Amino acid sequence: ASTIWSNSDCDGDGFSNGDEVASSTNPYIDDTVYAVADFLPKLSELQLFKGNLADLATNPTTHEYSLVTPLYSDYAYKFRTISLPEGGQMIYNGEGLLEFPDSTVISKTFYYLNDERNPSLGKKLIETRLLIKTNGAWQMGNYLWDEEQTEAVLSNDAPVVTVDWIDMDGNSRSVDYKVPFSINCTQCHNVNDTSIPIGPKARNLNRMVEGKNQLQLFIEKGLLVDAPELSQIEMLPDWSDNAFTLEERTRAYMDVNCAHCHQPGGLHSSSVPNRPDLRFETSFNESHIFEFREDIRNRVETSPAFGPSMPLTGITQLHTEGVQLIHDYIDSL
DSSP states (O other), X not given: OHHHHHHOOTTOSSSOHHHHHHXXXXXXXXXXXXXXXXXXXXXXXXXXXXXXXXXXXXXXXXXXXOOSSOOOSTTOEEEEEEEOOTTOOEEOOSSSBOBOOTTOEEEEEEEEXXXXXXXXXXXXXXXXXXXXXXXXXXXXXXXXXXXXXXXXXXXXXXXEEEEEEEOTTSOEEEEEEEOOOXXXXXXXXXXXXXXXXSSOBHHHHOSEETTEEHHHHHHHTTOEESOOOGGGSOOOOOXXXXXXXXXXXXXXXXXXXXXXXXXXXXXXXXXXXXXXOOOTTSOHHHHTTTTTHHHHHHHHTSOTTTXXXXXXXXXXXXXXXXXXXXXXXXXXX
């Protein structure tokens, strides 16, 4: 009987009684909290999170997600969420970007662990970037966390935040993390003069999370529709997993870190004919990687302190491991 009750939904809000008890909500009253799809002054007002804001504990209608191969951002960690409106669902649209309904809120919070060997020693929250879909168009905004780590405030500022931490090898590290101006968001997020999300593509979401496929979890929760069998959905290779070939790993890394600009309609697509097209789905011959191999090598090893680096925005330190990966790949061609 207890199992039947746990699996039931007494208040008809789409969440089982058992899940509601686990998340400390009332299974007999529809007290569902939906994200506010508006750039309010304080992050807490958007209702993405519950309790102590710095804990990043999501409300039931805000869903954490992770990527197979993530964007590099000065070794920062990221906490990513998707919040859908009441009755809203994501629609599968091939292995690329999912389709999202109006009033979707996508968040990405950037932080550093004080000691990567022991996450319980706390973290330093820097910024939470938001994409909100309104009337079919994506709007972007940025919330900066205060020194007390109790609130993040909507801001157009671009401060430099010095962060010290200890890495997995016990080394003391430091970064002068540069928050980008909001206007810089369009450099990466605009394709054909239209703002779009970058990360939540089906192939980059196609990974295991806590023992279950992440796309399957979305399907079972009723969050994702029109998807084929998982076996028919390509998985983006994990750039750090040596089980994949050098080419697979590098093309995946380039897809996430470079292709938002280096594709038709991107920031660096039209100034010269036959520019590199670094999207994962582009064939090697059509990518022009071979013709531009030395340019690619030189650009990725350019320090942000000495000139335009790749990626163009969001880094102050070279990604040593990523640069080595690309060097090894270029050398293999």
